[in-house]
Amino acid sequence: MTDLNEQDIYPSMKISNDRGSDKIEPVKLGERLKEIRKSFGLTLEEASKKTGLARSTLSKIENEQISPTFQAMQKLTRGLQIDLPQLFAPPKQVSATGRRDITRNNEGKAHPTSTYEHELLATQLTNKKMMPFKSRVRARDFSDYSDWIRHAGDEFLLVLSGDITFFSEFYEPVTLNEGDSVYYDANMGHMLISSSEEDALILWVTAS
Template identity: 70%
Template structure:
């Protein structure tokens, strides 16, 4: 994308958090089955009734004392109403990073352009997975744009004030009023034009 387009429309670059390391965890099938049962709120006895496996057998499987046969895994998948591959998916680790950034009203970072007046939000955080910003839409005509705006990722757009005409290269233009929103592929050419008396105010969230 040419540099002038980046000036026109704030985009983002997504990167891995520093220190992230990829590694393969050993498969603990019994632990996985116990987690699934717990998430379903089932006791060993209830899981036994659903799967047709003896309670003692289930307990030994969950405690890694015995390995389930293929037939037993089929019964587990059917009785717990899950797909077989789910038995082999390791539990996801949820790690809270404590990241937070508050932007007070009208205290975002200004980024004016020829067709928009952007206010970048949450600017203190780096390596964000999404980029939120508010924009005043100055453009009043399709012809004010040199070319389609397009960039990597997906985008959510919410009209806060006024009305806009939303142009995209693969769809007919659509008029959006306050409260309307649209989610779209940002690789598709797009642009906005204010059609209300005052410049429209919008919230954009860009993510990859």
């Protein structure tokens, strides 16, 4: 990532866990199974192959048309590699917060450093679950950095223009061109330099 000071980014990334007064409702097993399947990115056909249950059976369970037998639940937990109690956890309630923050072109908060010229985006929002920002990469050589950059969370990088060389602690350096992207564990040491004639421009999204 960057040599951006963590106090400039992470105070706004506090994730609230307040649940309020949840009402206890009967668990809808089919709805819960569908939520688990989709969280794994599986189609009914793929889940059928993993669990050994017929696609039609899975569909009927998810649509509350039939109740699964204990044997069927065992196949589900083994095939999806989950614990049985997970099937009985209430589905997550999603509620819209209505939050929105528009940042016009070149109107983000500037934060220049020795290797990057950052533009922080969506700075009006607090308690964000991610931090997006654009950066112009000034660094031109590995030696421009005194050490690997590493911090908590995951990070996504998209090259908007120019070319970069992406260095990471456990992989060989890789060249990324305009339109290329990389998602990585930011706890792993990483850094990048511009390898094009002009300074590369990238979009970064950091999430805790």
